[in-house]
Amino acid sequence: MSKFAIIGCGFVADLYMGSFRTMPEAEIVGVYDLDHARLKTFCDHWNLKAMESREALFEALPEGGIVLNLTNPDAHFAVSSAALEAGFHVYSEKPLATRMDDARALHALAGEKGLLLASAPCSVLGETAQTLARAVRKGVAGTPRLVYAELDDGFISQAPYDKWTSESGAPWPAEDEFRVGCTLEHAGYYLTWLMAMFGPVKTVVAASATVVPGKVPGEETAPDVSIATLFFEGGMVARLTCTIVAPHDHQIRVVGDKGTLAVKEAWNNAAPVKFHRRFTLRRRLVDMPVGRKVRLDTKETHPKVGRWGAASMNFALGPMEMLQALTEGRDCRLSADFALHLNEVTLAIQGAGAHSGAQEMTTRCELMEPMPWAG
Structure with a gap:
């Protein structure tokens, strides 16, 4: 079973979870969000484990796991940096960062750590x-x-x-x-x-x-x-x-x-x-x-998802391709x-x-x- 952790459980996180329905081999070990009420609602709906802190989430994710950064864009740099520093691969919602200097720093950090880093859309x-x-x-x-x-x-x-x-x-x-x-x-x-x-x-x-x-x-x-x-x-x-x-x-x-x-x-x-x-x-x-x-x-x-509003996209294609890349010992396409x-x-x-x-x-x-x- 593949191991993922989610940080951020707002609007887009539901689109990911709807996509993961089509890929039962994916295992999500836990979810964290600064808004604890929103976190509880999300985890209750999807039957996922809510974590009390980001550190607890990192402790629950096995070595080599993938952090899905689904936070608001202004938080992408800080959350992705923390995940990379903790030794995890990162798949981030778009954009990678709102400032180019921050994007370059994430790119360099992933390279130093030998970790995969990707961003949506997939x-x-x-x-x-x-x-x-x-x-x-x-x-x-x-x-x-x-x-x-x-x-x-x-x-x-x-x-x-x-x-x-x-x-x-x-x-x-x-x-x-x-x-x-x-x-x-x-x-x-x-x-x-x-x-x-x-x-x-x-x-x-x-x-x-x-x-x-x-x-x-x-x-x-x-x-x-x-x-x-x-x-x-x-x-x-x-x-x-x-x-x-x-x-x-x-x-x-x-x-x-x-x-x-x-x-x-x-x-x-x-x-x-x-x-x-x-x-x-x-x-x-x-x-x-x-x-x-x-x-x-x-x-x-690949598995298809039903239409949600104006979209009919499988948001899990990127994270799952990253997982396949890790299994095959190569870089991911994104x-x-x-x-x-x-x-x-x-x-x-x-x-x-x-x-x-x-x-x-x-x-x-x-x-x-x-x-x-x-x-």
């Missing part, structure tokens, strides 16, 4: 992302030339988010989400896919802004819109938008010489990947309006290098403002190995 390990990446490798659309990706979530500040609760009753952390910003919270869903397909980003040209002020009364919140052009070391160019203002749009399109590969749902591990062939019709160049579904060679991929590079690109986009210019990235990561069933 949908890049899911069936849809892996199918899209395989189609790109196989040249289904010909040589890829450009990517358009959207992570636009609608006018969230007008949504009835005070009624959004998780399975165990935790409220959606609206103020924290607005303070952290949609780019830090969501850009990784497609950045990880792009990095897995095309490798590291060399240059970021971006802009960001807060166009709906007052989401948290009396506070200046993080940008609620960002638009980035990403120049990859291998030559690919991608545009990524991320907003909580523009109408909901979660599609990604990889434009190639023969046509376009398209996915309409970033947050669905089983969303179809479709190829829209390009052809000439009466002296006009058009893409086939009805795409052909692209399939893997196997139907055996490696520390991958997490650090993701953090740098995301912060560059969010912090771009109106006058950032071109920003050269200083971190690098290797091209991700496909999942065994998607090779």
